[in-house]
Amino acid sequence: MDKPPDEIAKQGVVSILSQKSPNIVDLMLGRGVEKVVDSETLIKEVQSRVHQALNGDFMYAAVTEESEQFLRKRVLQSMDMAVLFIDLVGSTSMILNLPKEKLATVFTTFAQEMAYVIKRQDGFVLKFVGDAVIGYFVAEELSSPVANRAVTCAESMLKVLKVGINPILKEHDLPELKVKIGIDYGENTIVRYGDDPQEAHVDILGPSVSMAAKIQNLSQPDQIMVGNDIYIKLHNSVKEYFVCLDLDESYWNYNSSKTGEIYPVYAYVGKA
Secondary structure, eight states: OOOOOOOOOHHHHHHHSSSOOOOOOOTTOTTOOOOOOOHHHHHHOOOOOOOOHHTTOOOOOOSSSHHHHOOOOOOOOEEEEEEEEEEEHHHEEEEEEEHHHHHHHHHHHHHHHHHHHHTTTTEEEEEEEEEEEEHHHHHHHHSSHHHHHHHHHHHHHHHHEEEEEHHHHHHOOOOOOEEEEEEEEEEEEEEEEESTTTTTTEESSSSSHHHHHHHHSSOOOOEEEEEEEHTTTOOHHHHEEEEOOOOOTTTOBOOOTTTTTOOOOOOOOOOO
């Protein structure tokens, strides 16, 4: 596709939000997921929580404990995972211009709502890093293809942000949010930093974690991008949502560990 990067990103968002696109996966309804969730109801739930949070009447529940428990039982094991990074765009401007209380509420609301999306797609919330959220989907834990589910999660995140969160922020005279999303797939090793099995920090290490972060940095605002290792695992009907980018090696020069060549990256454009 010869369109400029920002036009590709806009096309993807239009597709996700379109009511006419027959192929778009509705909010929280993953491809191959057994449960069907009414998107209208979920958007209302998101907006209710955001309203209450901005008014100081709602506190979000912790969302990383499930991941910690999962990882602690599997220290030093290697597992195939899809890793998803979602990062706020323009956070520096918000930090400089918003009162501290409002800034904290906006950041917390964003992070927790994105975490809820990950959990609804049967993923794990690894951690919050500044204005970013990191989630992962373990292949052996899911009944449907993990790559498809990770992409569906990213679609849902953008829909929640655009339809659920931003209208409420606008009502409160707060800046609307934009994000970058990067996803990759591969084998990661679970590590524990310390000898205390219950208290020492646990994390995942592997090339897909690093690559997902780099892909997210490459994205345009409100864009989903995936690496080749997850793209090749997508169902053919899902691959049609993506285009391979012709990237200048001056700013994208990461090589595939499998081929030694420049690692292919794909941008979400959706279906016409």
